[in-house]
Amino acid sequence: MTEFRLFRGADRIDALSPADRAYAYGDGVFETMRAHRGELPWWDRHWARLRHSAPRLGLILPEEDQVRAEAQALLAGEDAVLKLILSRGEGGRGYAPPAQAIPSWTISRHPLPPPAPREGxxxxxxxxxxxxxxxxxxxxxxxxxxxxxxxxxxxxxxxxxxxxxxxxxxxxxxxxxxxxxxxxxxxxxxxxxxxxxxxxxxxxxxxxxxxxxxxxxxxxxxxxxxxxxxxxxxxxxxxxxxxxxxxxxxxxxxxxxxxxxxxxxxxxxxxx
Amino acid sequence: MTEFRLFRGADRIDALSPADRAYAYGDGVFETMRAHRGELPWWDRHWARLRHSAPRLGLILPEEDQVRAEAQALLAGEDAVLKLILSRGEGGRGYAPPAQAIPSWTISRHPLPPPAPREGxxxxxxxxxxxxxxxxxxxxxxxxxxxxxxxxxxxxxxxxxxxxxxxxxxxxxxxxxxxxxxxxxxxxxxxxxxxxxxxxxxxxxxxxxxxxxxxxxxxxxxxxxxxxxxxxxxxxxxxxxxxxxxxxxxxxxxxxxxxxxxxxxxxxxxxx
Known part of the structure; x- marks a missing residue:
């Protein structure tokens, strides 16, 4: 049901590296977005939050236009939930962030949750x-x-x-x-x-x-x-x-x- | 230089799933061990810590004998650092831990760090x-x-x-x-x-x-x-x-x- 696409910098990759720092340390951030007919109406808000968090953690952001285009391609016009995980990228053993890390990122498309109960x-x-x-x-x-x-x-x-x-x-x-x-x-x-x-x-x-x-x-x-x-x-x-x-x-x-x-x-x- | 082996439950796998909860949420634990001529003299201490942490987080441990045997196979008699990441396993979107998660785990072999400066x-x-x-x-x-x-x-x-x-x-x-x-x-x-x-x-x-x-x-x-x-x-x-x-x-x-x-x-x- 869930479909994933993975990237390292600007390049599509087939698999997550076991050296990815989001896997080792939770060294990343994520966004969970509501898609409406394949569009992401709050995209600017989500990206603004990423732009605000990235310097606080010293993360590099991929190109906004590419991430948005890949997300919309994955959505294919549907109503869905679109999740983006942005990791610092690969690293060696140890907490010190690599000086030249290439960010890795994953987008995934998920079904909408069931509607909330009408009574609250x-x-x-x-x-x-x-x-x-x-x-x-x-x-x-x-x-x-x-x-x-x-x-x-x-x-x-x-x-x-x-x-x-x-x-x-x-x-x-x-x-x-x-x-x-x-x-x-x-x-x-x-x-x-x-x-x-x-x-x-x-x-x-x-x-x-x-x-x-x-x-x-x-x-x-x-x-x-x-x-x-x-x-x-x-x-x-x-x-x-x-x-x-x-x-x-x-x-x-x-x-x-x-x-x-x-x-x-x-x-x-x-x-x- | 670093060599990785990945497992899901008892099975060797080729790649980490992007649905792995250690990647999504840091939902796992790890151990970093000093290997001496391919042996792990403090294995019992490391495994005891895992056994103590797992119920606190509701994580399932893989079979100790298998993890230890795979670690020693990876070490191949060398002096090295052996890292074990133990994740809750794959999950859907959302924080609720899956009821039937199969734990995933990764072992990796790393070179020893350089010796500490003699003067302290x-x-x-x-x-x-x-x-x-x-x-x-x-x-x-x-x-x-x-x-x-x-x-x-x-x-x-x-x-x-x-x-x-x-x-x-x-x-x-x-x-x-x-x-x-x-x-x-x-x-x-x-x-x-x-x-x-x-x-x-x-x-x-x-x-x-x-x-x-x-x-x-x-x-x-x-x-x-x-x-x-x-x-x-x-x-x-x-x-x-x-x-x-x-x-x-x-x-x-x-x-x-x-x-x-x-x-x-x-x-x-x-x-x-």
């Missing part, structure tokens, strides 16, 4: 606390064991996502989504400067609407008038339940979803 | 602070971006290693080694229960000698009578210099090195 998501709290690391915060890097461990905490298919606090007890987000809450007419979402991922959909919402970025905790969430998760594959996902707490569908979400739909056609026309 | 190592302090994550602490897992960033802080070949503090200001170790210090006749090394790696050579020394494991900081190091780094490839590496501070060779190290040499023949006969 059911969430749980994860036990794992996310560590604080400003040097890596915000990036969608390939060191994701915290998310793997958090996601492994439950296998009940009726629980759709898990929320995470950091080691200071502040809200981070879900394992694979950012979180927003409504309180007294204002939408709030936590910062991503000490941990967490600067999600592309999160940023689209911050650009589109009046969102306050500030630290939040579990008590804040319990007092929320509405909660949603969001990511670049699924857009806005209203939350119906978190532990004992339940939320009815909130009219404040309708306007936000409409505005998001004007930015990414895959997220248009989803609403009530 | 020169160290620096790294700016990066290591994050606190008890759920991952102690393991030699494949999420190593912190070490990559720390090691990228310098390229002066006269600086041999960098020391790291955690976000609480406590000493962690070097980017690729544990650290020990002598103070008033007692050897001390920091714990690895909140961050850091439970090094195989570190554990061998704790088992061989009277070592106190306790939190240390930069001020403690400045007052040390002697310092050394250690890892499973290079054994004990005396430190001569850290910033302005210098240490003359210390007789307290001789006994420790001799005892380590009795545990691993590659580390015997190195001494003055």
């Amino acid at each position: 998501l059911t969430l749980r709290w994860c036990d794992l606390r996310v560590s604080l690391q400003p040097a890596l915060a915000g990036m969608k890097h390939c060191n994701r064991l915290e998310q793997v461990l958090a996601r492994a905490e439950w296998d009940d298919p009726n629980v759709h996502e898990g929320l995470l606090l950091n080691t200071d007890g502040e809200l981070v987000g879900a394992t694979a989504a950012n979180v927003f809450m409504l309180r007294a007419g204002t939408w709030l979402t936590p910062p991503v400067d000490r941990c967490g991922v600067a999600g592309v959909c999160r940023q689209a919402l911050i650009d589109l609407a009046d969102i306050q970025v500030r630290p939040l905790n579990a008590a804040d969430l319990a007092r929320a008038d509405a909660i949603f998760l969001c990511n670049a594959v699924r857009g806005i996902l209203p939350v119906a339940r978190l532990g004992e707490r339940q939320w009815a569908p909130h009219p404040g979400l309708t306007g936000l979803r409409r505005r998001l739909g004007s930015s990414h056609p895959a997220f248009a026309g989803l609403d009530d | 190592l020169t160290l620096r302090w790294c700016d990066l602070r290591v994050s606190l994550q008890p759920a991952l602490a102690g393991m030699k897992h494949c999420n190593r971006l912190e070490q990559v960033l720390a090691r990228a802080e310098w390229d002066d070949p006269n600086v041999h290693e960098g020391l790291l503090l955690n976000t609480d200001g406590e000493l962690v170790g070097a980017t690729a080694a544990n650290v020990f210090m002598l103070r008033a006749g007692t050897w001390l090394t920091p714990p690895v229960d909140r961050c850091g790696v439970a090094g195989v050579c570190r554990q061998a020394l704790i088992d061989l000698a009277d070592i106190q494991v306790r939190p240390l900081n930069a001020a403690d190091l400045a007052r040390a009578d002697a310092i050394f780094l250690c890892n499973a490839v290079r054994g004990i590496l005396p430190v001569a210099r850290l910033g302005e501070r210098q240490w003359a060779p210390h007789p307290g190290l001789t006994g420790l090195r001799r005892r380590l040499g009795s545990s691993h023949p590659a580390f015997a006969g190195l001494d003055d």
